[in-house]
Amino acid sequence: MTTDPQPTQPAEFPFGRMVNEIKELARREPAKAVAAAFGVGLLINLLPTRLLAGTVTAVGAVLMRPVLLSLGVTKAMELCCQNKTNRTNS
Numbered sequence: 001m002t003t004d005p006q007p008t009q010p011a012e013f014p015f016g017r018m019v020n021e022i023k024e025l026a027r028r029e030p031a032k033a034v035a036a037a038f039g040v041g042l043l044i045n046l047l048p049t050r051l052l053a054g055t056v057t058a059v060g061a062v063l064m065r066p067v068l069l070s071l072g073v074t075k076a077m078e079l080c081c082q083n084k085t086n087r088t089n090s
Contacts (some may be wrong), residue, residue, distance in 0.1 A: 026033035
């Protein structure tokens with residue numbers, strides 16, 4: 001019993017499919033589409049943008065240190081390995 005693995009799809013494929021489904025729904029039922037768009041717009045308008053921007057900034061600042069540290073360690077390892085290969089080739 002072998003099952004073929006599903007091929008991985010780029011993120012834009014499901015997103016494009018969802019956009020096409022929304023377009024089709026808007027063509028079939030325009031009143032519902034307008035009501036949904038109004039509701040989503042109202043919800044976005046009511047969201048506290050200052051709170052959201054602050055949260056994104058805070059999360060980004062927290063994640064910045066480990067990312068920079070790991071990039072620095074990676075670069076140091078690359079330089080170390082290059083120096084070893086240069087020494088052995090000389």
